[in-house]
Amino acid sequence: MVAVVDWAVIVASLAYAAWALVAVARNQPPREPYVIGAGVVELLILVQAVVAVVLMIADGAPDETATFVGYLLMNLIIVPLGLFWALAEKSRWGTSVLVVAALVVPVLVVRLQQLWDAGAG
Amino acid sequence: MSVTSQRSSGPGRLLIAVYAVFALAASARAAVQIATKFDDAPVAYLLSAFAALVYIVATVALARPGATARRVALTAVTVELIGVLTVGAITAFDPGDFPDDTVWSVFGRGYGFVPLVLPVLGLLWLRHTARASAAS
Numbered sequence: 001m002v003a004v005v006d007w008a009v010i011v012a013s014l015a016y017a018a019w020a021l022v023a024v025a026r027n028q029p030p031r032e033p034y035v036i037g038a039g040v041v042e043l044l045i046l047v048q049a050v051v052a053v054v055l056m057i058a059d060g061a062p063d064e065t066a067t068f069v070g071y072l073l074m075n076l077i078i079v080p081l082g083l084f085w086a087l088a089e090k091s092r093w094g095t096s097v098l099v100v101a102a103l104v105v106p107v108l109v110v111r112l113q114q115l116w117d118a119g120a121g
Numbered sequence: 122m123s124v125t126s127q128r129s130s131g132p133g134r135l136l137i138a139v140y141a142v143f144a145l146a147a148s149a150r151a152a153v154q155i156a157t158k159f160d161d162a163p164v165a166y167l168l169s170a171f172a173a174l175v176y177i178v179a180t181v182a183l184a185r186p187g188a189t190a191r192r193v194a195l196t197a198v199t200v201e202l203i204g205v206l207t208v209g210a211i212t213a214f215d216p217g218d219f220p221d222d223t224v225w226s227v228f229g230r231g232y233g234f235v236p237l238v239l240p241v242l243g244l245l246w247l248r249h250t251a252r253a254s255a256a257s
Contacts, residue, residue: 066157070149078142085138093134100138 001116005051009044010106016041017102023095030086030094041102042079049076052112068115075108126186127250128194133183136246139239140180143232147173147224168208169223175201176224179243195247202240205229209237 016037023034049072062068082101086094129137151169159166175197182194209228222231229236 064153064157066153067150070153074145074149078145081141082138085134085141089130089134091131091134093131096135097138100135100142104142 001048001055001113002051005044005048006109006113009041009048010109012041012044013102013105013109017099020095020098020102024092024099027092028095029090029092030083030098034095034098035083035087038079038083038098038102041105042076045075045079045105048109052116062115063119064115068112071108071112071115075105075112078104078108126184126190127254128186128191128246129184133246133250136242137180137183139235140176140183140243143224143236143239144173144176144180146232147176150224165223168225172201172204172224175204183243183246191247191251194243198240198243198247201236202244205236205240 019037020030020034023030052068052072056062056065056068078101082097086097086101088094089097127133147169151166151173154162154166154169179194179197179201182190182197205225205228208223208225212226213228224232224236228234
């Protein structure tokens with residue numbers, strides 16, 4: 001995978017999680033800026049997924065292809081799902097859902113990197 | 122509070138979100154294991170699928186209002202706690218039976234021990250919301 005894209009996703013999702021965590025601490029419900037922020041994170045994840053698919057076609061998929069694709073798909077849906085679930089709760093607990101969703105992303109990216117580095121078949 | 126279930130508001134919102142993450146992760150993991158290498162460790166992979174099912178049922182039941190959903194959630198979360206304790210104990214002392222990891226292996230070590238804490242929080246939350254609705 002492309003390290004720059006991976007790191008962009010990791011840094012953006014961690015920054016977003018930290019930002020949302022501040023809002024949780026301040027007792028703020030999920031508001032519009034957090035929707036826009038989630039959109040930015042999701043855009044980067046989308047770019048990463050497209051890059052990964054292109055690389056898989058060009059250079060061959062990692063040995064554990066099914067797991068790799070599964071993580072890619074989960075990474076794509078986690079932020080929108082989190083946002084959907086968060087926005088219906090007009091309290092700090094809604095915002096806390098955004099923190100959790102954003103923290104799943106870097107974990108998935110690291111797992112994707114491990115699977116990719118384990119070798120292309 | 123009766124229109125939107127008490128269980129899915131406030132801290133429950135966060136709890137159900139974490140449950141949903143585990144439902145997703147366990148399902149995806151079990152699906153891949155069973156589809157690609159079932160013969161390697163059928164017991165572990167069937168257990169993965171069972172754990173996934175428990176998380177799915179718990180997530181949906183916690184999110185839905187009503188007394189039936191509460192009973193289903195209570196059962197699912199209890200099964201989850203027994204599952205993580207049993208599988209955790211077996212894998213911690215005799216890993217031979219489970220050559221490949223499941224969500225519950227070694228008390229959920231591969232997932233930061235969240236699988237061990239989650240059912241306890243689930244049971245506490247179910248008790249809390251039951252008391253709150255009894256008091257109102």
